[in-house]
Amino acid sequence: MKKIENILGFIGILLVAILGNTLLKTDMLFFRLLIGVGFGYVLTRAYTGFAGSVNRAYNTGSTKLMRTLMVMFFISALVTTAFLFKGDPTSYNLWINPINLGLVLGGLLFGFGMSFSSCCASGVLTDLVTGLPRAFVTLIFFSLGVFIGFPMQRTAGWVRRSWFSTSVGEELSGGVYLPDLFKWDGLEGYLGAIIVTGIFCCLVIYFSYIYEKHRKENNTYIGHAMEKKQDSCERYDSKNYRFFSTETYNRFFVNPWTLKQGAVVITILFTLLMGITKAGWGASTPYGIWFGKFLMVLKVPVESITAFTKVSSGSFKLPFFEHPIAVQNVGIIFGTMIYLLTAGKFKETFMSEMNITKREVLLFALGGITMGLGTRLSNGCNVGALYTPIANFSLSGWIFLIFMVLGGIAGNAFAKKLSTSKKLSTSK
Numbered sequence: 001m002k003k004i005e006n007i008l009g010f011i012g013i014l015l016v017a018i019l020g021n022t023l024l025k026t027d028m029l030f031f032r033l034l035i036g037v038g039f040g041y042v043l044t045r046a047y048t049g050f051a052g053s054v055n056r057a058y059n060t061g062s063t064k065l066m067r068t069l070m071v072m073f074f075i076s077a078l079v080t081t082a083f084l085f086k087g088d089p090t091s092y093n094l095w096i097n098p099i100n101l102g103l104v105l106g107g108l109l110f111g112f113g114m115s116f117s118s119c120c121a122s123g124v125l126t127d128l129v130t131g132l133p134r135a136f137v138t139l140i141f142f143s144l145g146v147f148i149g150f151p152m153q154r155t156a157g158w159v160r161r162s163w164f165s166t167s168v169g170e171e172l173s174g175g176v177y178l179p180d181l182f183k184w185d186g187l188e189g190y191l192g193a194i195i196v197t198g199i200f201c202c203l204v205i206y207f208s209y210i211y212e213k214h215r216k217e218n219n220t221y222i223g224h225a226m227e228k229k230q231d232s233c234e235r236y237d238s239k240n241y242r243f244f245s246t247e248t249y250n251r252f253f254v255n256p257w258t259l260k261q262g263a264v265v266i267t268i269l270f271t272l273l274m275g276i277t278k279a280g281w282g283a284s285t286p287y288g289i290w291f292g293k294f295l296m297v298l299k300v301p302v303e304s305i306t307a308f309t310k311v312s313s314g315s316f317k318l319p320f321f322e323h324p325i326a327v328q329n330v331g332i333i334f335g336t337m338i339y340l341l342t343a344g345k346f347k348e349t350f351m352s353e354m355n356i357t358k359r360e361v362l363l364f365a366l367g368g369i370t371m372g373l374g375t376r377l378s379n380g381c382n383v384g385a386l387y388t389p390i391a392n393f394s395l396s397g398w399i400f401l402i403f404m405v406l407g408g409i410a411g412n413a414f415a416k417k418l419s420t421s422k423k424l425s426t427s428k
Helices: 002-023 027-045 052-060 064-084 101-117 123-130 132-155 167-171 178-185 190-217 225-234 246-254 259-277 285-297 302-309 313-317 324-342 346-350 358-378 382-391 395-427
Strands: none
Touching: 002 027, 002 324, 002 346, 027 123, 027 259, 027 324, 052 064, 052 101, 052 190, 052 395, 064 190, 064 259, 064 382, 101 132, 101 358, 101 382, 101 395, 123 132, 123 324, 123 346, 132 285, 132 302, 132 358, 167 178, 178 190, 259 382, 285 302, 285 313, 285 324, 285 358, 302 313, 324 346, 358 382, 358 395, 382 395
């Protein structure tokens, strides 16, 4: 069975390359597809995701993923400087998001929701393959949350207007663009912005170590099983190396990547995305558009949908595979499938979470709708309000991180309380 999956995986790679090149309308859409495949592949093979940065720390005590993300954020900001220095930052679609009540509430809601669904906007796409029932329920209600959140994002002053802005931030969508604060540093503000970003990353890493140390001292640290497996696979003895061997195949296509390896690949993909599209990584907006398209299938007039959402009718009328972010999101699903097939893990992984209870359906629905609403209030998800803004030197990304973590802690605590109360009720 594994050999059949291996073959199907390589066939899948060919089909994505051939059909994507021939059927997609433009070269840029084909590029978006390939970037999505890359993101899906690395997120799955490195067993990483932004939601896990909080969920793992709360449930296992391990902060390794959070620390790795900080290194990735810093490197991404560093390479972004290559595009922006001595150029016009307003010529890029930088995500300098507003700093306001919407950002705060959005971060709290998003963190709260991802604790129930164990994923985020990009993670729900990989989980459609690795945990279909959970991800499918989450995606439906995530899309609903984005859809009903569109009017607030488009019209509410407490979501649109920033409490404070800098010059470049004001020219974009509002907010604080860190280089604006250090124009005197001799490098157009980028030296100061990089130093501040590095300080913020180091602070998060420092507090992560403090938290992990506390968990170990209190004997509540259990570690993350996959992180241990990833580290063990990193060790490789070349003494008996043979190219045509099972060991070599496993090393190239099967063995999980470490979190560091995953971070490096994600940074490379993000750099390509920034350089070619002049914009960062986003994922959540198409979900609301997909929900609108579903309503259109049910004969809801597009005029009614547009009047409610305040989103142009063209967004809902645009063919599915002509929306760049939608194509990129589909690529994430394909990338997940390709890794699992070439690794011979598809059937085993796909069937691992097929049974869920009615109670779990309700919790996943809650997680999905709160995440969806959160993305509209904060103008993005973990990639659109956290990763991309930080890499684009937006102060909003760091504020989102704080409240996303707080929301994640609250959500995990609430989920734990629900789990405990259920055990008590069943034991009576």
